[in-house]
Amino acid sequence: MISETKGAEAQETVIGRDSVDYLLQDGTRLQLELWFPAIAPLSAVKQHKDYSFSVSLKKILVDISGMPSMTISTKETSNGLRDVVAKPGSFPVVIFSHGFTSFSRQNSRQLEALALAGYIVIAPSHPGDSLTTEYSDGTIVEIDRSQDALKLTSSKANTSKLKDEIAKIAVESNQLRKKSTEQYLLDLPQFVDGTIYRHYVTSAQRRRGHLVQLVSQLIAKDPQAQDTALADADLTRIALYGHSLGGVVSVLATEELNREESRVKAVVNLDAVQFVLPDENSINLSTPTCFIMGGSTKMGKTKISNLYLNSPWAKANKDVCEINVTKAAHNNFTDLTYVTPLKWFGQLGPIKNKAFGDWINGFLIAYFDSKLLGKHYSYPIWPSAELVGTI
Template identity: 25%
Template structure:
């Protein structure tokens, strides 16, 4: 894939707008638990921090953890503070060519969470959600969703993927910077991905898949995909094997380590399906508008309940040349066998009307100004965060906690902007191929 194509993907994933000068209000949590938050770091001794640098030391994965806590919140905490505000935030501005002041609201907005609060306990333990940010973005980017899940009895572990995250301070004092260089790719990849996202016909897709699978590992995205997969696998193994960092012992003592879920936004969302399939303890996965890149998930099932929340591609397509017809999303080609597409009730595809890709982060509520629609869509911030939170919570409750599946339907029905997506174009293609 050429450098211009990578830049197109990254730009599509990171279209911020100017932030307001005063603090923005984020939705309050609505569960029965107070919410605590703690920062820590997982270490994978089997891999290097930078795969290309033998002297970089072990792979370190900074983590932010939201969890059910005792008591009630008083005062709260800043959305971003400390190293996140002084190191990560300027890096976001640098990565996407923003003025630092455009991100002002991220440092002045407060949330009703308590750093270091005493963890709550319940007899059956709290399920764990491992969350991954978007490419070149930051681990706090879905704090509203994470804190809401924590208030309803989930432990949410959001990890940073060094090299592909905005600059982040590691526990040894060093800073892992975003690797902006090295975008040279196998040139066949761009054409293969264009064929997969173009929605032309099943023959074109079938011809493109082997080229895609062969060329993908030699691209920047392919190398990152392997790192992110192994990052999330390492974190899951540490949690399941009770080898989490010391700082998280008190929190994860309250975890039900047999009930994991993986979730993420954009590239992190795409990673969630891959990792969930590989982890026995994973009960479900959530993908917030991430295009599948895993060659092994095209025309194949995830094998676990899978929620795919999609941006409004009929108005705001993510890829150049992507059809804006409501009957086809490039992700229709993934997560199910084509011969059975649309038949697996555990795979839920939902489009959120009026939202762009970056609206699936807290920035949908934090950003204002004349370019807001151009950046995050015309959906109201409160409505976007409420719709996303309602569906994700209902989905996890149903499939991780064995709750009522019908509550997912009720969550969708509460939000007129949410619409179930059926992959009807692919179904038609498959039907026509069988006729021949």
């Protein structure tokens, strides 16, 4: 934190937190979690901080994932402070999209780092797609459990069917990554339709629509943003990024938003094969894009690797990069790795969790500083990682 002086009272630059209900044009009510640069007296820094997990979120996470209740604490505090004053100035905006069967605060330490670096960060909860969407009036909407992808992958799923799907995607993805760029782009829709990814298409389409509407309404100076930290946001400088399905959706939404004008300046996909949807044959990736991929995720007894699955995008487009981190597992790209008991479930790779998390945070700040603010400075990729394309 950075100390400032306001008269005789010492002030701190802190991470502000807020939760805002937000109505989209199609009638969907999102719940937006906000992180932003703020100022507060020194005494406020020691006050009660924001909680990472609500009771309702813990309940459904335990139910769907099958994790023991003791692995999740509703007393874990974040570094964000509520009821503090937004720091004067106009700050660029980063919108984060969470993974499937996850929640808006899954990367909270990352979002805090971005806010402290001078970004206003928005993480939407999508009713029916997020584990929980918790509105200001106390209403809670849980994830729609009738979704095919959830029925297939939850702790109560048909394990033999899931094993078949996992085995198939392991074979298909290995074949896909070996193809030429031209053949890859031709075969990608068939890969999605013929594997477990087909079950995520409806959710991806819905969430893409949410992000497109959200960005469009903010740029149009939607009055809902007034009296929030978004009121003075610099909406000429917007970036999107996400993890897993959220990374896929972030790229798809960026492509739609930028078809006629450059409204999103950069996008990052954390560890997901960038598939296209049935309503489009391809995507151009005309926006600066970076894929950061891992390679050691275990699903049951089968090891699935995302390494190099987006290399054709990086090779075929300028200002597109792919960073491949062999020892990182899928959940290493989230803050869930800081919950120590999760290591019992074999979901993490052999990488050093906190060190890797700190690297991702620093890389994202450097990448967005470069693409949104024109601040170009050297920031190394993860040791032993391989870069495809250009950053």
